[in-house]
Amino acid sequence: MTGTIQAHTFRPRDLVGGHIVIDLLNTVTARDTEPIDWLDGYPRLLEWATLTGQFDPTALTALRRLAETRPAEAALALDRIRELREALHGLLTALLRRDAPAPAAAVDQLEDHWKCAAARARLTIRGNTPQLQVSVETSGLEYPDHELALQALALLRSLPLERTRVCPGQRCGWVFIDGSRGGRRRWCDMATCGNSAKGRTHYERKRRTESQQGHHQPPSDQ
Numbered sequence: 001m002t003g004t005i006q007a008h009t010f011r012p013r014d015l016v017g018g019h020i021v022i023d024l025l026n027t028v029t030a031r032d033t034e035p036i037d038w039l040d041g042y043p044r045l046l047e048w049a050t051l052t053g054q055f056d057p058t059a060l061t062a063l064r065r066l067a068e069t070r071p072a073e074a075a076l077a078l079d080r081i082r083e084l085r086e087a088l089h090g091l092l093t094a095l096l097r098r099d100a101p102a103p104a105a106a107v108d109q110l111e112d113h114w115k116c117a118a119a120r121a122r123l124t125i126r127g128n129t130p131q132l133q134v135s136v137e138t139s140g141l142e143y144p145d146h147e148l149a150l151q152a153l154a155l156l157r158s159l160p161l162e163r164t165r166v167c168p169g170q171r172c173g174w175v176f177i178d179g180s181r182g183g184r185r186r187w188c189d190m191a192t193c194g195n196s197a198k199g200r201t202h203y204e205r206k207r208r209t210e211s212q213q214g215h216h217q218p219p220s221d222q
């Protein structure tokens with residue numbers, strides 16, 4: 001990704017991807033024009049992770065402390081998660097475009113992240129399901145990266161491609177999984193992209209009507 005890094009306070013409406021891994025991709029906005037990366041530091045990553053509600057708060061507190069004492073390591077861990085995010089974005093959008101073969105560099109990077117995660121993971125059995133589990137104890141500051149790499153593999157194995165879309169909103173480019181009943185969701189969020197598009201259409205229609213009126217109206221009494 002080439003673009004700028006910008007501070008951003010994450011809000012619930014930034015999590016519309018339908019899966020935590022998709023929401024990670026959407027920490028970059030305006031991918032259709034000039035991408036803006038909202039992860040402007042490791043603490044911001046933790047802020048986002050907290051908002052997802054999918055990380056143990058105790059683990060996030062431990063990471064916050066670790067990041068304070070080892071800022072250089074935290075910066076590297078953030079670079080790693082950006083790399084994972086961009087590899088996933090490249091791979092996923094290629095899958096959506098039905099590009100074949102998938103971009104090799106992205107696949108290699110994902111493999112690398114997954115291997116690092118698996119090397120630190122423990123195998124646990126939850127219910128009847130074997131699971132690879134990572135933690136702050138085993139992964140340190142790379143715990144979010146490892147967790148997301150494991151989840152990414154699981155998602156890619158069962159991704160409903162026909163329900164996965166890229167928002168056509170201007171300066172958006174967010175990816176989302178359409179979980180709606182009818183499967184006809186077009187926008188990342190009706191309240192933002194959907195609305196501004198509706199507003200634009202309304203404005204364009206109005207302008208068109210006005211200019212047509214200009215053409216077709218009989219000249220007023222001269």
Ligand SMILES: [Zn+2]
Nearest residue numbers: 167169172193
């Ligand atoms: Zn959008």
